[in-house]
Amino acid sequence: MSSPAPACPRFQLDLSQPSSHLVGVRLQHTPRRPQLRFALPAWTPGSYLIRDYVRQLEGLELHQGGQALPLRRVGTSQWQVALPSLEPVEIRYRILATELTVRTCHLDGDHGFLALAAVVLELEGERWSPQTLELRLPPQWQAFVPLPEDPSGGWRATSFDQLVDTPVEVGPHRCHQFSVAGVPHRWVSWGRTLSGEDLPSPAPRWLGDVERVCLACCRLMGVERPAAAAYLFVLHLNANGYGGLEHDSSTVLQFGRRRLAQPAGRRKLLQLVAHEYLHQWNVRRLRPAELSPYDYGQAVVIPTLWFAEGITSYVDQLLPHSAGLCSAAEVLDDLGADLSRYLLTPGRAVQSLRQSGEEAWVKLYRADADAPNNQISYYLKGAVLALALDLHLRRVGSGLPVVLRQLWRRLGCVGRGYRETDLLEAFAAQAPDLQALLPAWLEGLEDPPLAAYLADVGLSLQPRSQSGAWVGWRLKSGTGGLTLQRVVRDSPAQQAGLMVGDELLALHGWRLHQPDDVAQLLQPEAALSTAEAGIPLLYARDGQVKTTLLRPASPAIEAWDLKPDAEADAASLDRRHRWLSLELP
Incomplete structure (x- = not known):
């Protein structure tokens, strides 16, 4: 007798009792082998910290033919079971959803959000098989899922990787639709602004501004259309949150309503939109080789996070200006604030930029009160280095956009992961002296010559001293x-x-x-x-x-101010305009 044909894993998630803060999970599958192993991911791509999602898992059971089979734990979040037959099995468990971040799960009477790395089990041998997803919701709720619908109901992912890459937002939300270069986009918000709206400003204006930022990202990468065939924005408006997590075809943003109400709040949110949207190229598809494929069970040393996040953190401040949504003076204020924060962080003289990325799993995401003394964020120092690299390249008639576009065409388009040597070659191809300078900046503790680069565009950093004596x-x-x-x-x-x-x-x-x-x-x-x-x-x-x-x-110096040089010549002013607008020389 032939064995039953294997069926793809099918996940059924029950969110119908939001007051319990529990997500019921049923995983149905027809096994291929008499021994079944499965595991829950320990982290989610884009957030480099072992989160041990298994802490929120409870009531794990496996049933076959109406009988519960004993499970043997073979790791902190791994199990195996010996099967008496190859008949279909059902795995049942619950996930506690009480932590509201872009990388965890939250379920209450107002909405539900699931980072599926914290929810779905990976069945051994089924990583590259299709996976289907079904949701059971309270009345009047709807689901927002960036996956194609499955003909038999629910949604269908081409692989476990695509399933993990799928954020799930549910609730009685309003969905706003718009397009970018003909590609359909959706915007969904949970929470309200201080004025009671679900968008930062009236829909036509806000969605139009987001579209302009998205188009600016496309121009930066030298492409006509977004990389994704469709895209979903999810915004959580809460009291004081800030952050985002990128996905292939979506992003989840968290932003504080009080911060949004501040004069610079709307601009800062647009910068966050730009940052996460650009990640559909830089990080998701133009990806460090160490993340191809992902290892969901352990930390992986990634020496190039300075490029993945630092470059993105630098250009996210320029993209709204490139889209015509803020002034040059506002961009200089934001760049100056980052430069000041960088220069006032003692840890930059202790930890190199490459070390910052390599130690992300144990330092940046586990920062304590002493962190400013012994480490520097690869987001922050990476952005400062990106500024220096951009202005250095502009001296030879090139610019950072040229490097990004060439890396995209050579590696990102074909899904080949990059290593640091690929990045060094790309920069040195534009400016040969970077073959020696860039490794020194990555490995050493000396700052790039910021004053000289800023002088090229008629700017200078001026110190501002505190009023009282310094005690530190x-x-x-x-x-x-x-x-x-x-x-x-x-x-x-x-x-x-x-x-x-x-x-x-x-x-x-x-x-x-x-x-x-x-x-x-x-x-x-x-x-x-x-x-x-x-x-x-x-x-x-x-x-x-x-x-x-x-x-x-x-x-002591309490801040550094980025100031225009009143005597800058016309050539410096033209270079500044092109630089801030992401235009090439």
Whole structure:
């Protein structure tokens, strides 16, 4: 007798009881072999942290022919079972959905969101088989899924990878439709603005602006149409969130409604749109070789995250301006803020840019209070390096857009993953001296010559000093008193023996309650006059009251401002215009 024909895995997700915050899962499958192994992913592509999604899994059972079969756990999120026959099996379990981020799951009475890496099991031997998805929803809810519909109901993914790459948003939401170069796009929002709307501004204007940003991304990559055949935007408007996660044919954004109401809020959201939309080329299809294919069970060292995220973080600030949606002065404000944050991060002198990407799994996504002292974000330093590379290339009549387009045509279009040597060759092909300069910037701790590059476009960075004496700490007031939130390495605060979490009680005999109390006592003249002897400081740590002497230093730089040079010549101004507009020389 022949064995039953294998059927593709079919997932049925029950979200019909949102108040339980539980997603019921049924996985139906006809096995190929008498031993079945399966696993839940430990992370989701685009967010480089082992999240151990198995923490939210409960009630796992496997049934065949009406009987429950014993499962043997062979890893923290892996199981296997010996099957008495090759008859169809059904795996049942539940997923707790209480964490609202773009990479986890959330279900309540207002909506549901699923990052499917946290939900779907990978059956051994079925990774490249089609997978189908069905949803059971509360009345009046609808689903927004960036997959083609399956003729038998639900949706169909061509492989497990495509299924994992599918964010699922459900709820009684309104769907807004528009197109980009003839490609259908959808926009769905959960949550409301402070004025009670589901979009940041009236639909025609907002969707038109998003379309312009999308077209600017296409122009940057030198293509006429988006890479995806259809595209879905999902926006979660909440109190204070910020972030996004890219997918092949969609993105999920999170943005705070209070931030949106600020003067720069709408521009910042458009930059986030640009960042995630551009990822359908840079990261999703033009992908680091280490991510081809994905290993969902463990961390993979990726030395080129500076390109994947840093380049994207740099151009996302220029793309709304390229689309005609903000002024050059606003772009310079945003670039200046990033340059200032970079120059004020001590960790850039400790961790190289390549190390930042290689250590993402254990450092950037697990940052603590000391992180600014010993690490630098590959998003931030990568964006600063991208700025330097762009202006360097413009000196020889090229530009960053040329490199992106050539890499896309040579590698991205054919789905070939890149290694760092591919990137070095692409940059050196435009400017041969980058063959030596770029590795030095990636491996070393020295900054690129930012002042010289900015001078090319009639700009300069000007320091702004703080008003009080410098001690190198950041304070937080609350129910626990006035505590140290951050202590800068080698600062007067660290030299006084202070550490994060200490509660400050009194300075120079005066009781402390608020950060302003400290500021008044650290005015430069008075503080520096007693610095040699030290200022008595009373503090508490682990229930014990301690004393130390604080020796403040002269006021330090608190920010760097990016300023236009009033005497810049016409050639510099023209270079600046073309640079900010992403136009080539």
